Amino acid sequence: MLKKIIIPVVILAIALGAYRMMNAPKENSYGGRPATPVSAPSPESSEPKAKPGADARKTDAAQAAPGEAKAKAPAPSRGRGFRGAGQLGKQGATSVEIVPALADKTLAQLDLFGVIQAQHHTRLSATSNARVLALDVSEGQTVELGQGLLSLSADSAQEALTQRRSAQQELAARIRNETLKHDNDQASLTIDRELLRIAKNSVDRFTSLNSQQLTSGSDYEAALRAYQTQLMSVQNRQLTLAQYTDQMAQMLAQRDALASQIRLAKQVVADLQVTAPFAGLVAKVSVTQGQELRSGDVLVELYDPASLALFVRVPLRYRLDQLNATQISAVDSQGYAWQVEALRPINESGAQRLTLVPSGVNPVAFLPGSHVALTISYPIAEPAVEVPVTAVYDQQRVYLFADGVINAADIEILGRTQRGYLVRSPDFNDSASVVTTRLKTPVSGMAVAIVTSKDGARP
Template identity: 30%
Template sequence: MSNSRMDTMTRIVRWSLPVLVLSAGIGGAFLMVSNPASSLADPDAPTPDPLADAATVTTVSPLAGPHAPQLQLYARYQSRRSIEITSPITTEVDSVPVRVGDRVEAGQVLVRLDGMELQRQVNQLEARRQDLLARQALEAKQHEADQQAVAVERNLLDIARRSVERLRNLAQRNLSSASDLEAAERTYQNQLLALQQRELAIARYENVQQQLQAQLAELDSQLDQARATLDDATVTAPFAGRVSDVQAETGGRVSTGAPLLRLIDDRETELLAWAAAPALDRVADLTRLDGYLDGPDGSVPVTLNGYDPAADGGSLQLYFKPADTGSGLVLNRYYRLWLDLPRVSAWAVPDASVYSNAFVYRLDDNRLRRIPVQVMGERYQDGRLWRLVQGDLSADDALLATRLKDAAQGLAVKVAQP
């Protein structure tokens, strides 16, 4: 074979080989497109999940009623009897034998004040009283002497009158001088004046005694008050309780009416809460309400112990009594209180199930369906907040119990496995 023929064959082979490879590739691709491989043919191939990207949620069935709606309040635990003890005088504080938080019994000393000034006042009033008693005794003796002397005064007046008459008879016969008659008449007038003064003194004795007795009664009242104030300088507890807010300091000076300390009766306690009057419009008898509060040691049952019947700015003042006074409640602190209202026919659903206070979602074939509801109230039970609603629900419904931000009609979801 010649060299030219060999070159021609080499060039043909060189160009035909890529064409054959390309043709084989195109044919194979055509076969794959025209006959795609079925996944059913491969038992090990994964099955696609249409809910793969759906949110996982939990469901709950509504609880049939009737249920008692609850009104959430915030109640202040306080003492029914509390007193602020003030200083009866302006003086210095000798001692304060109690501290904040101490329990005291009735009559126990709380504060001792300096009573020297009060003692001086008592001494002055007692001296004035002794003076009045001495004046009363002196007036009594003078009255007795006047009664004894009035008879003598009358006799002396009779003698003076007879002397004047005798001298007049003698003067008519020129047997007596005019000067002797004038002297007798002067003696008679003086004796008459003395008798009148004596009789006036006897007549005014009762009035003088009444005046002195009135002054003595007024002085006795002042003295009793001064003695009571002196006794008050030793401040004692008016009732058994606990000391609160001590302001008096040993050695300090206090003025009359200045607060010394506060005493509260921690055995006579109550809970005070304010409620909106419209929230209780459906309650015919408030005295039949009860509930419970969240105490530090758990739930504490409470009963309505009284209320202010006059609404103040649309609010009612309610007074509750805890069933257990040893429940660990702290005075002057606020606690959340749940007040049970009259029962209503409604469904109880978790708070997370209610959207916009107007509807819930029911799961139908892993799709959300919006159900309109009317909220009738709420109830806190078993550590959860339940909403009481009325609507087209049944006990077999599976309601959405997971709070979703993007919950909407027809949204696909999947239920978490128990």
């Protein structure tokens, strides 16, 4: 079957190639088309002979109008090149547009982007190793003060609380025992002192009898040893009473430390039931049910929708910090009005930070972290000239037109508008004109031609 298809196709291709070779023009030995034979000029004339048909037409024309002069040949070019070269030479100067440098603008506008952030927000974290027992809320849910958010389970926290309570009870028993012992020592000291007095009298008596040789030396020595033993007992009792104050101070300090530890342990146990510290909205739930947690892991993020504010960074060149907050107005892309609550210069980052809150009862239809397009309007200190962005070079100069040339003029940008910049310069006057056409490589003294000024008038 394949041969039946291929063979006719091959035959058809061969036939087509043969047909093209038969109808192709003959080539010379160099591979090109044969040149058309041209008659050689005669020695008497340097002009080539005209074709027979042409001679016949000329003869007929001469017979039809014998008195008509022959048409003149077009004059050769005299170095002007192509037609219109002289006209283009006159238009060689760059065409630009200009606007008058009239200082009549006193209100500036800035198109900026801000970020929505909550000024009252919190991030709740696990206070100990635990496990998520139950989730009671979801992201985006509104909660009230004290409402349960999630429940945790931590056996170690309860055990730690039990151990600290046991230690507290043991210490309380020691304090009571030390108090009883102290009271007993005080009573015993009175008895010991009385016994010491008796022992001292016995020694004195035996000393007197011994001097009169009315008693033996062994009786005297026994009385003396009894006296010294009782004296040591009194001294030990006094030492114990003196140490009681320091021992009691140590035990009371231990009691206070245990009380603090018990409070913390109770708080850890209480934190196993996570509740809302204020009424707000759940921004993010960072855990799942059954998840094992470590101390410090983030559980839930909560914020107060009423505390949402818009934070905007403004370049320092626009000195908004010199204005009162009431002089600045702002409208976002949705048409909501905002008012400036605070303005903080941030010199290290080269920007000022505006804090704006909704004006009036306008709702905030954004979530924290949203970017908002904002138009800020504010007055400038003195009237300025409004020029388009194309007229300003390197944020520091424009070009003025005068007598067919342009010259650079240093400027200070006072603000922006929807159409360009508000600038001032010592070179501006009532007759000055600013070039608004963007030039690729402008230089002072460059010749230009004015096409149409912005107000539509011809120069």
